[in-house]
Amino acid sequence: MTSPRSRYRPGAAPDYSHRFHAGNIGDVWKHCVLVDVLERARAAGGAVVYVETHAGEGEYLLQSTGEWTEGIGRLWDDDTAAAGADPVARYVALCRRLAPGADRPTSYPGSPAFARAVLGAGATLALWERDAAAYGRLAVHVGAGRAVVCQAASPVAGAGSKLSSSEAVTGLKRAEEARADLAKTLGVPSASIVIDFFRATMWPDSRLGCAGEAPSPAGSVRGFLIQLSSGGKTYEFHSDATNRPRRCTAKG
């Protein structure tokens, strides 16, 4: 007799959708803590970069029944739960703000939506989501017009990973530098510029794919291709791993 093939075998197709579990008791525990941690990070001051490897969809529609009834459903119309100043009360109040509904919540925010709400429009969210459908909805719910970096594969170990986690953080730093430089050039606030994506790239030589002087003989250079957008236009920047990115208009 052969044993059934495990759904957890390496390389198995993804078969998990968080929409069936959104707002359940696990989400309540997880997001209570998340909101508290985010608030502390914001209160500490300075720029906050939120990095999440398993982002999900960012927002989930709730049917009239489901696991949520045992989670956020039990707190939704409990005014004492939302009245205090403790982390649970602040979480419930935020859920009510992000997921309106009269008698019951009609949707539930995912973790990236909590991050965006607490950290504000200027914070960078670096999000990864493997499932193509969830990734598409994530971009719609959390990404539109704001500084969000989405890639379809997690930077941590897993099928299709393109970036190591340290490279993801480096790429994000280079992308933020490109954003600051573009903001200065265009004379607009940095927060109005969207980081569409950054990708690890192997450039053929020290010109980093841009037109320029003769390349150094050192050969190929690993770095990043960064795309920003502002006012309906896109802007391409190229970088190596350590120096500020340069804006590239012509390829050499």
Ligand SMILES: C[S@@+](CC[C@H](N)C(=O)[O-])C[C@H]1O[C@@H](n2cnc3c(N)ncnc32)[C@H](O)[C@@H]1O
């Ligand atoms: C529990 S759900 C995410 C919930 C979300 N963090 C929240 O709290 O609202 C886990 C998500 O991780 C995604 N996922 C699983 N493996 C992944 C990988 N290696 N890289 C990126 N995303 C992955 C799944 O497609 C799924 O949408």
